[in-house]
Amino acid sequence: MAIERYNPRDAEPRWQRVWAERGIFETKNDNPRPKYYVLEMFPYPSGRIHIGHGRNYVMGDVVARFKRMKGFNVLHPMGWDAFGLPAENAAIERNSHPKIWTYENIATMKEQLKLLGLSLDWSREIATCDPSYYAEQQSIFTDFFGEGLVYRKESEVNWDPIDNTVLANEQVIDGRGWRSGALVERRKLSQWFFKITAFGEELLAALDGLDRWPDKVRLMQRNWIGRSEGLMVRFALDAKTAPAGDTELEVYTTRPDTLYGASFLAIAANHPLAEKLADTKPGLADFIAECRRGGTSAEAIETQEKKGFDTGIRAEHPLVPGWYLPVYVANFILMDYGTGAIFGCPAHDQRDLDFARKYDLPVKAVVLPEGEDPETFAVGNVAYDGDGLLFHSDFMDGLSIPDAKEAIARRLEAQDLAGRPQGKRQVNFRLRDWGISRQRYWGCPIPIIHCPSCGPVPVPKADLPVVLPDDVTFDRPGNPLDRHPTWKHVNCPQCGGAATRETDTMDTFVDSSWYFARFASAPGEQPLSKGAADHWLPVDQYIGGIEHAILHLLYSRFFTRALKSVGRVSVAEPFAGLFTQGMIVHETYKDSAGKWLFPEEVEKRADGTAVRVGTDEPVTVGPPEKMSKSKRNVVPPEIVADTYGVDCARWFMLSDTPPERDSEWTEAGIEGAWRFTQRLWRLVNEAVELGGAEASGLPNQFGPEATALRRAAHKLAASVEEDFDRLRFNVAVARVHAFANQFGEAIAAVRNAGGAPSADLAFALNEAARIVTGVIGPMIPHLAEECWTILGGEGLAAEAPWPVVDRALLVEDEMTLPVQINGKKRAELTISATASEADIQEAVLALEGVTRALEGRAPRKIVVVPKRIVNVVV
């Protein structure tokens, strides 16, 4: 009987229809099975997807399908992060409306995603631009407002002159807008803020409990929150040198122990004192302007020389009366950290040292490294920031750094300056409150009404949602909501007087800070239902790109805590498990004119050169890069589905490369996946042909061939289960390959023997086919359904349980131990798995390889590691 080729073009759409018709991926909240929530970061509907977008969805789908097989009630939803600037830009370009563009993209991308055969619950689909979604968000906003978690302040903001909007600090990359790339300017505006700093301590402490997050991401968040313990120290200013009214300068330090090594104070260029002095000190205004010009990028700062301007002001050392330190304005002090002022201790801080050397200031060491002589120890051009004991420090002499910090804190807390303690312990955070105001149309309106007499008043919940008006134009820069003729004019909900709506909309990061909780609600339920959210959260496995390591993930952690504090949910952490997958990369191609070419326009020749399809025009092949529309190195999912089928694409995406690393998409790779899926199909068919479609009763006895095959199949299920749990898809794929080799050999052996296989072997063949069908189900679900069908499986493969592993089969009767002489492998010993150590030692010494290597010498020692290895030491 000739086996038909597996035809994905027929099978894949057919099974997708069956899954959809039976609604098997629609999750019920009252299902009594234990819950499992797997979520991939939802996409922004930017246009069309390419295969590079598919990797994280496929990984999530493997997890979802696997957990379903393991008996969980799995929630695996999908939605659209649909608000944002690109829609407005597209509207401007096409003279259209952001809504039209967005919903068209959603329709396209949804069809493309469906092509991938993902087990998604589309009944819970959401788009953040849908009024039903943002209505709830506005309601949450008013709750936060009531709880004091939202406030308004006049603040200097990052102004993006191209996008005409405010950017969060986090959205400024190298001094430029993260989307437009424009050099960011500073402006003062009245802005709404979320009080993320109120949770700083908690957000930091809870990172320790996120043990299923990558360490890298936790570290990035830890650094971002930036907690430091230090001391606020007030320095008295010498009245003869300071402007009238300025009697003191407060600095923040994490190294108060080095105070005896101080040689200057420095303030930021935009410190109030510096700004005041700028009018009177010749040259200072120019210096401040120069500091502002300096770039804020890492490179710019790295190469920037430390510069200062001596204000002429002198500050008295808090511990040594009569010791005066110069006060500089310096370009390396930041106003928004601490107090915008420091004391410099050159011996123990590299930046201070560079500064001191430039301006010829004293460098006095006060921490002595172990083993150094206090008489001779000196700091050259490298500051000493290591451990040691204090010296040249009066009452702190001989103390360790922590003890010295404690001693000086006590001393300055007790010491009085102008009626207040001169020092105060303080914990500082780098984290700053989250500015959410955006002067844009395509976002969630902030539900506030500004009343001339009552001030800002939240829109009453009964009046929500505040819906975006459709009749807006984008023919002029600025915010269309602001210039809309009627929308913003309303009456104050409190006093009834004429008032105006807030015309700012929310940062789109707000939309994505609670969508995972929204998915918990079944269709028809309240958008954010406490019961449903408490049932489903936290997300058991969240999957997305590393680029969201800080912003989205930190905001979501904050938002969930804030929701908890207003009683909307009971959980604090949204994501119990996080996985950051690598990108899919692809070679780039350029024609002779330097124009980017799509992969399908390029033909590779046997000699390694590349030409344009159907011509002799040479093509330059570039290194693999992230798939991007602009470089045209993209592969559309439709083409892959039409030529090889999506199971091939899925298999290839999971193969070879560990999921957290970047993976290269190649034609050879997808062809390999094609060959293997066909091979699997043949193997299962052959097994059915030889072993029968129906599972027969368990035979009483199994011969060695049947046992070996059963053992391999059960081992496969056991190890792939482990691999899936650890998201090691590449290893799972390798194991399926290895099993297929063994399966193929077993089948060939049966064929070569001729005649019908014995009952035990027939059983083993059928069982192996069933197990491998189960194991591949999460990865290549369409092929699994086809295999399931010819195996006469009950219902759908997608609903079948994970293969039951017979643990007894995993235990070998015999083991083969490598035998080493002095750590080098010299022989192998096959012996009963229950052999004692003495038996093993005896057997080892009898081995030919061992006697030859020993050359008559007696072994000094024999190390037997149970079930692992034997090492004979000579």
Add this chain to the structure above:
RNA sequence: GCGGGCGUGGCGAAACUGGUAGACGCAAGGGACUUAAAAUCCCUCGACUUCGGUCAUGCGGGUUCGAUCCCCGCCGCCCGCACCA
């Protein structure tokens, strides 16, 4: 500059985190089948070798019966950042 990570065949990578280094795949070479091609199947595939072995996980040391794994010192790549007081 600070912080973190990674270096294993021609390539992607495994190695149960101290126990046979290179599973599995890709590419390559050889063979079988075929009128031919495709498909499929089989073999070879780290280096050297006197065929006994020897050397090999970036380089140099160390700990250990035994090191890709732990420690110290270099070299080279990659990522993050906020000169954070």
